[in-house]
Amino acid sequence: MVRSITRRRALQGVALGGLAAPMLNTVTAYAQSGAFNWQRFKGQTVEVLMETGPRADLMKKYQKEFLDQTGIKLGIEVIPEQQARQKVAIELNSGKPSFDLFNFAFHVQKRQFEKAGWLLEITDWLKDPQMMPAEYELGDVSKLGMSFATTSDGKVNALPILCDYFMVYYNKELFAKKGVAFPKTLDEMMAAAAALNDRSAGISGFVGRGVRNANVVLWTQLLSGWGQETVTGKPLRLITDTPDAIASAEYYKKLLSSYGPAGIAGFNWNEAQGLFMQGKAAMWIDATGFAAPVEDKTKSRVVGKVGYGVPPSGPKGHGSVTFGTGMAIPKNAARKEAAYYTMLWMTGPKMAGRMLQVGGGIPFRTAPLKDPAVLSTLTVPREWADCAAGCAPISMPGLPVIVPVTEFRDVIGTALTNLLGGADPATEMKRATAEFKPVLDKSEAS
Template sequence: MTGSIIWQPTRRRFLAGSAALGGLGLAGIRPAFAEVNWKKFAGSKIEVNLVKSPRGDTLQQYEKEFEELTGIKVSSEQVPEQQQRQKAVIELTSGKPSFDVVHLSYHVQKRQFEKAKWLADLSGFMKDSTLTDPSLVESDFAEAGLTFAKDAHGTMRSLPFSVDYWIIYWNKDLFAKKGLAYPKTFDEMVAAAEALTDPKTNTYGFVARGQKNANTPVWTSFLLGYGSDSVGPDGKLLTDTPEAIEAAKLYQRLMTKAAPPGVAGFNWAECQSAFLQGKIGMWLDGIGFAPPLEDPDKSRVVGKVGYGVMPRGPKVQASGTFGDGIGVPEASQNKGAAYLYCQWAISKQMGARLLQAGAGVPFRNSVLNDPAIRQGVKMPGAWVDAIAGSAPISRLALPVIVPVTEFRDIMGVALTNMLSGADPAAELHRATEEFRPVLARSEAL
């Protein structure tokens, strides 16, 4: 891996910023840490609950460095995603969680955690100059990250950790053969997809998730371009509005006229596999699925992949966004020490490590826009450009509700039915009426 980090950490080096990081010039990241009283909670012990993932691996890899910096003893555990969510809910509900730091999936858990008031207010810590690096300011986070992290009253209840923007992966060779440019609008995207499609050569212009549940974010990402969310800020369902219907028609057209056979059974893995073969013009999905495309052992499109920001819809340009965060339980008895861990986890230095390793995309603009950090990223520059371009137009792709899984299930069935020719308006109306009582019950709890 180019730009791998070679560094034997000591507190002196961490504070002084004098050590080299694989020749990448990241020393500028660290000096401001000297302003923080990292030893304030020395002698404390904290438990950290992490989702098993490359992000969790990265945090654990450098855990000793945090301990040396702060004098805080860390005991961390990585748990597979579904089990981790269950464990977190059970322990937080008990009022006596075993952990002081919790890794949460915003697009699934945000509303649940807020309603239950499980997370501590981090605003006071962030305003304390003895505990917070001056570079850690709200304006450094992508808008979607702040939306995720703040509750309905604008209070920071967690720190945005890693983001997944939805982009368009496109095959530059296929586009060049047809004399096509990367689409700037939804209309141009449809035109390009249909122009690239040639069943005789097994070439198709577009692919995205067609499998029920998995397909819902594709439709909601389109819906953002029509200037609408799926659920309004007042909790009103917007899933059968004219905008929602038009977004569904777009989904139906692309997936029936420009996608490969069997797409109704595709999740991200099948989409990725199809794109890797070099016969797909465009693939809409999360930016985190990119590394295999540049792996010559897995891909036939190495060096041929373009990474494009989501084209503009009829009303706005928006990148559907998912993400995770890291927070401190209100019930924790070690909030200060836990906050220092959270701040360290989303620091510019750790963000650089995530990005360079391909383990995650930080929410912090200062990481994405730092030339020294970008030099160490093993992915093409266009990939980082797509990240940086998506951040200013990032919008939450799924509604902030407790029954988000049921939402995806019910709307996903409607979308799958459309791939068999069902009427989008009728399907969305049926699904909306089916989901309405589910949402009402969750809000009444």
């Protein structure tokens, strides 16, 4: 259900706070009197590159609806995530992209795209009544979502499509058998993992990412309990060897080593998810987007037994690390305006609600999470949506927005994996910080 609001109200939200000066107005050639018109660029074909996943599935499913609404045809290419990232970077760098619109992970490629100047700035269009329909409700897009889509100098060059909050998946049946309450603090979570861990029955008190690179986001989730991120200042500098960073690494080591399954140093999200779906793990912390398979009766043994909880608070903070995905238009795209209309449709309230309904991710919007028409047709439990709504106010970046983010994950991730083999947290975090510091310094200097 889409609520109509005035354009003035839509533009009053925090999303437009501090927008930069206008960009070069490429709409002039299409100028016409009157309000927004979805048919304004009919007859054009927009080439879209999408990563494999629920968003691509939804775009393909409803492309006929979009054609009827706008007169714009879509050519949709869907390829796996890593291939898509490589293709996007190569073609944007060439200056002759084969696509007019694409989706990407803010935490992986935002800084790279910004520094290269590859994306079309859309700041002006968001304030133009002929290019921004009131029903888009820009003011409903979260502050975090718009911060992801905004460059360091205040220009908007993307629109947020969905976010993944980190939440706790827990097995209610195992908790009930042991009389354990859902933990509200990290101390309580450690105690719960100890109480629920039963090696004789093959039950792990906790499961999560232990493998190098992937494990960093679980650690940053725990680090949020100490009220800290991984970088600070301008230019950015590492703070991954502070007393709080080391304390969170010690917590990570104990939780996974003492109460995780054998071989957890090799676990990524899929191995952790598999163990949880077999009913062999009491708790699992990971992203919201994994609810659909957990609740799939053909794949999961814990359907109807799963609880969804906001991550516990720590001694100094309370956060839910968040990862965002957006859509953007190449600066050299052939059909910029029609691509922008496509982006409005894909990131708007209606498609956001559909994405939520299938458990494909949480939109950077609040209205769908409160819309009875959307919530009544969820294919996952309502508790999942309620938990996501609870994560939103405490959301925070889960990775530093830097160009060498993959190297960061590799270096810090190696230290975390070493902890699971018995290494000392202080020694490893200091070593990893010293190793990555010159990489970050060089990147920031350039």
